[in-house]
Amino acid sequence: MNERATRLLLLASVFVIATCGLIYELVAGTLASYLLGDSVTQFSTVIGVYLFAMGVGSWLSGFVTRHEARLFVQVQLLVGLVGGGSAALLFAVFPHVDAFRPVLYGLILTVGTLVGLEIPLLLRILKDRIAFNDLVAKVFTFDYVGALLASLLFPLVLVPRLGLIRASCLFGMLNVVVALLSARVLRLDGPWAAATRWCGALLLALLGAGMAASSHILAWSESQMYADPVVHAVSTPYQRIVLTRGAGDLRLHLNGNLQFSSRDEYRYHEALVHPGLSRLPDARRVLVLGGGDGLAIREVLRHPGVEQVTLVDLDPAMTRLFGSQPMLQGLNGDAFASPKVSVVNEDAFAWLEQPRGTFDFVVVDFPDPTNFSLGKLYTTTFYRRLARVIAPEGACVVQCTSPWAARRAFWCVDATLRAAGFHTEPYHAYVPSFGEWGFILASARPLAGSPRLPDGLRFVTGDTLRSMREFPPDMARVPTEPNQLNNQSLVRYFEEDWARATGR
Amino acid sequence: MPPAPKRPARPSPSPGAPPISRRRFIASGAGLATSLAACTPRGRMEGSLQRPGMDAGHRWRDGHAPSAAALEDVDVVVVGGGISGLVAARALCAQGRLKVRLLELCDEPGGNSSGGNIAGIPHPWGAHYVPIPSPEAQDLVGLLRELGVVTGIDAAGRPAYREEYLCHDPEERLFLHGRWQDGLVPNLGLSARERAEIGEFLERMNVLRDARGADGRRAFAIPVDASSGDARWRDLDRETFAAWLSREGFRSAPLRWYIDYCCRDDFGMDASKVSAWAGLHYFASRDGLAANAPSHSVLTWPEGNAWLAGRLREPVAVADALRPGVMATRVEALPNAVRVDGWDVRQSRAVGWKARHVVLAVPSFVAARLMSGNRPVATPPVQHAPWLVANLWLDRAPDGRGAPLSWDNVWMEGRGLGYVVANHQFLRRNHDGLVITYYLPLDHAEPQAARREAAAWDWGTARDLVLEDLHRVHPGLGGITRRLDVRVWGHGMATPTPGGIWGGDRNVDGRAGERVWLAHTDHGGISIFEEAHAQGLRAARGILHAQGIS
Known part of the structure; x- marks a missing residue:
């Protein structure tokens, strides 16, 4: 060179x-x-x-x-x-x-x-x-x-x-x-x-x-973002599904957010289903929106009077996974195999647009309103549509984030349900892996009837039901704007509250 | 800071006339929306370039106007299926007592409010929203109530709007200094003085919203003809908006960018070209009132105002009054009747009607030509700005830093006006990709020169133009684009240059002879849905009155 x-x-x-x-x-x-x-x-x-x-x-x-x-x-x-x-x-x-x-x-x-x-x-x-x-x-x-x-x-x-x-x-x-x-x-x-x-x-x-x-x-x-080894991970058009397993603990994460831990999910799902369903002794038809893990259905099926459960979950990968994987079938009691259960993989909003008959009890178990697209599932428009499929004497329950960590977000859902014409009964339960968690029972008229709880529950009892409805001052109602499509106030409350609660 | 006024409308209804440009006539049999180019140099991206109505329009301009051998006897012929024409035809059909024909050159009525559909995602091809009406716009509220957009009126008289149709949150974002901010009024990185000046300007517009003339009428009203006749206000039509702004001390760059943006968005040209009266009208004419939304809210649909056009079309189609693919070529007064000759573009044959009344729901220059140069259309001369509208089908939402993807997405350094997201108003989440609609007023040259230039484009040229601008905020967007369709509207909308509103003999009764009625935003001077609606309704009511129908 x-x-x-x-x-x-x-x-x-x-x-x-x-x-x-x-x-x-x-x-x-x-x-x-x-x-x-x-x-x-x-x-x-x-x-x-x-x-x-x-x-x-x-x-x-x-x-x-x-x-x-x-x-x-x-x-x-x-x-x-x-x-x-x-x-x-x-x-x-x-x-x-x-x-x-x-x-x-x-x-x-x-x-x-x-x-x-x-x-x-x-x-x-x-x-x-x-x-x-x-x-x-x-x-x-x-x-x-x-x-x-x-x-x-x-x-x-x-x-x-x-x-x-x-x-x-x-x-x-x-x-x-x-x-x-x-x-x-x-x-x-x-x-x-x-x-x-x-x-x-x-x-x-x-x-x-x-x-x-x-x-x-x-x-x-x-x-490495998860504490325990990842045993299953899949990206679907809608979300990233990750399952991790630690010592005696199975966890589901959607888009990095924890959905349940097998150690205490019974607390969450018992609290989600029984306070409402136990007061509807004549409930025959139940609708579950979201909740593709089948855990809410497991609780619904404890009520022998229930004849028909329809699950609407956007993501077929979720329902397939929880309907076919033995470890997960064990967790949800093989709920998807029950002849009473039918699964629809469609967007809940779109599904509700068609006439669907009525249901005696509806479980609304969507992911938290972390973005504007999910926020639409918590709006007055959504709840008004939901009201059309609830039987006159029926009720629905909505999971709505933590009333302690995201206090305004929780009460915003309550205000939204009221704005959509519901009578509401907010309550909360302690789920160790989540913290203090909130739910709202909503019905056209105040629910009469005293709870008739099925056997075999590990968390919900007559006593816990009473304490669930008590909101101490740090979680007490705060005035909020109802969440509408054109203001998406919930997503903003949710973001701000959680940012403050987690110090970010 | 007072709430920012909402931008009234993108290329708004300048109904269904043939948008004509200077492009050499290309013989085409039945083609209406001429798909000139298609398919895929850039990898897998496909697309088309369309110039709706241009071929037939040019043919007519160049003298093609055969006479019909036989005439159909009808009560009313409405020429032009844009919003004015649709509103007129709908009102005329509503009674069920008149035999009506609505002639529309394109395959579907809608004009600037037309829309399309890609993979099940409806999208706009032009105007894409209507601000919630002011209290005085009772007719419009009535229409919206009939269409199910207004669900009720509360005790205070405020209309409640169907939430689904109000623009969902987040509404708008602006890209500047490398990131997206919430809202379109520049805020990020502005000096205190610049911010204060924007505040002052918006406050000034709030004051003007309530301004009235000596005659007690609002200075800036919708429809334009309802505005005060007081010279104090009308004289503002003699100067440009830019001159007015400079004189009033509104000079800071971010504010002037915002105002130019609004003018280009609504008029197709910036503040240095439009009349000060028109510019102020944009900011100060609207005073929306709703039971369940703030004053500046807008109504919108995935397909934009094509949704409204579709609803207006229904009763017209049911009454068998709709004649798509027909271009009117001549309108001639007979004793006690009007003769309308037309050309059926699909069957290539002349067609004709003898009508008791005719509504000319076409731009003023088309109306004048139809009346064979009788100069019946006494409005100030109107300039029409050419527009480019592109629809892009994307694999997924584009990335970006800062505020999340919104309904309307604008960047300060952009050549165009940004894009709206068709999927934004969707309630369901499972759809195949995302459609965005990009808007570009071709105001870089005089309208005629810009039209001529755009007429020579092929799809590749138009595609590169669109992507070049979008790549300023979304590098690599071309890589996730499956399809890119472009429409050039040669005469997109009326541009109110100085003198364009109050400078000429204004045709206040909306007539061009005893039996010829004019209904088009050109006669109002400002191309917006509300004006088109008022124009169409005025013509229909005039005819119903003349026929003794109430």
């Missing part, structure tokens, strides 16, 4: 180093913003630490007295490894907020120091090949242009097309390729050269595998 080509290649490596360095910095900043929020703080601390580390690297370069070329190649390989793997590593520690910061800043310091070391080394390597003024001009030009390229590529191409893990692996590979090429043009020889080649090949394979496995890395990182 002639001298001119060598010079050009070394200068091109400045360009690659600059681009890669900035990409790692942006990956770190982005991930930090994802997890820790407040992107201004995250980006400015990441950039500041990175630049500082580069300064450290430059200072360290002063202590290098020989073997600049060899060191340059080794540093380059190291940057490829640490930088290229940084996104995957950060995703892996993602679920551990406490560990995230040390790892994040450790990575930035390492990559920054290494990159800071490289440029002075390269200047020294090139100093005999290019006149000094020309050299400085060229090196810094490539450095800054590389940075520009990275800052444009990152938001426009890399994040949307490749994602963070694959982008950083790709640039790690680029670093390695530059290292190998530099080893060649700088004519490294001896055992070092061979080791460098082996090392480079290994890193390329590693980073390539990382790129290929990026979706697995993501999935694995998700599994």
Whole structure:
């Protein structure tokens, strides 16, 4: 290779180093913003630490007295490894907020120091090949242009097309390729050269595998978000269903939100079903909206008078899973196998649009109103539609989040049901894995009748029923706006209240 | 800050006339909505470019107007199936005593309020909402009650609206400084002074909402003809809105962006081109009243105002009065009757009617040509802004930072007016993808030049134009787009330039001869649903009165 080509290649490596360095910095900043929020703080601390580390690297370069070329190649390989793997590593520690910061800043310091070391080394390597003024001009030009390229590529191409893990692996590979090429043009020889080649090949394979496995890395990182091992995970068009199993405990998470823990779900489902159904001795037809896990149906079927249960759940994957998986069938008492039960996989709102006859008792067990699309299932419009399928002497019960953590959200559902013409009886129960949880029993007229509870309940008794209706001052009614389609007040109350309750 | 006034309407009803542009005539047999280009250079994305009614319209403009051999005797012919024409025909059919014909060039009536459907998701092709009416708009409230939009009137006389049809929350968001903020009035990152100026402006508009002239009428009313005749207000029509704003000290960039946005949205041109009276009318004419919604609420449907057009169409179709695919070519007064000649585009034959009355529910320039240059249409000359509307079928909702996807999504640096989400008004959650409707007034050049330019586009050009703008806020959106359909409306809506409202001899009785009635927003000067409704109703009532039917 002639001298001119060598010079050009070394200068091109400045360009690659600059681009890669900035990409790692942006990956770190982005991930930090994802997890820790407040992107201004995250980006400015990441950039500041990175630049500082580069300064450290430059200072360290002063202590290098020989073997600049060899060191340059080794540093380059190291940057490829640490930088290229940084996104995957950060995703892996993602679920551990406490560990995230040390790892994040450790990575930035390492990559920054290494990159800071490289440029002075390269200047020294090139100093005999290019006149000094020309050299400085060229090196810094490539450095800054590389940075520009990275800052444009990152938001426009890399994040949307490749994602963070694959982008950083790709640039790690680029670093390695530059290292190998530099080893060649700088004519490294001896055992070092061979080791460098082996090392480079290994890193390329590693980073390539990382790129290929990026979706697995993501999935694995998700599994770290749960306390217990994930035993089943599936993405449906509607949600992400994740089942975890710990010591004697099976948990269902939808979109990362805990739906039940097998250890105490009986408390939730007994409290959901029996306070209402036990006061409707003539109830024959029952409708369950949501609740594709079949656990509410299990409780409904304890009432021998019930002849027909219709379950409407949007997601066929849920009802299929809970109707066919032995472990889950054990949990819901194989409710879906009962000849009384029929399952409809349709959106509840759309299903209610058609005339459906009437039901004596309706269980409304939707996910919490965490977004505007779910919020529509808690509106006056929805409840007015619901009222049309409830028999004149019938009732419905609505699960409505925690009256302690989201007090306004709970009472907003109550206000909404009243605005839709219902008489309401709010009550609450303590479910250890959820905390204090709220329900509202709603009917056209106040329910008469004293409760006739089925046998075999573990939580609901005549005494617990009475205490459930007592709201201590910290959960007492607060005035709220009813939730309408055109104001979605519930979603706002819910967001604000939960943010306050969890200190976020 | 006082509540922001809602934006009245996108390309609003300038009913069913052939939107004509200067594109060379392309012979086409039955094609109405000319699908000029289709299918898929960009990966799997498909699409079409449509110019509804252009071919037939140009053919007529270039002299194609054969006479019918036989005439059908009817009571009323309504020419044009936009909102004015539909309202008129519906009112005329309601009595069941008149034989009515509604001639509409396109396959379906609706005009600027037409809509489409992609994969079971209905979407608009033009106007997509109506603000809840002011207390004085009793006729409109009556119509909405008949259509089931108003469910009752409370003790205080306030209409209760069917919640499903009120725009669901979250309504609007604006992209600026790299993220989405709630609402369209700029707020994020503004200086205190800029914020104060916006507050002052909105407060000023609140005051103007109650302003009245010496004649006791509101300065800015809907319909336009109900506004005060006081010169103090009407003289505002002589200058541009931009001039008025500068004189009044409203100069800060974010406010002026917002006002320009509103003007482009409602008139197809910015404040430097529209009349100050019209601009103020936009902000100060509405005073919505509802039992169950705030004053500035709007009514909307997944398919936009095409929902209203569909409901208005029903009784007209039931009365067998609807004649789609028919373009009127000449209207001529006979003794005690009016002759209407037309061209049946599907069967390529001349058709004709002898009617006791004719309603011309078409733009004023079409009306003038139909009356063979008799210049019967005494309104100020009207400019029509060309528009591009695109519907995109997406795999999923696009990503973004800040406020969540809303009904109306606008970005400050945009060339167009942003997009609305058809799925937003859905109650069910299981649907296949998402349809967004993107709006772009072609106001970068004079209307005629812009029309000529747009006439030369193929689908690829239009697609790139749309995606380029959308990519400013959603990089990579093209990658999740399954289908992208574009419509160019050559004469999208009337643009009230200075003098455009009160500058000429205003045709106040809505007639062009004893038996020819005019019903179109062009005659009001402002292209909005309420104006079209009032125009259509006025013509129908005039005819019913003349026929002795109450």
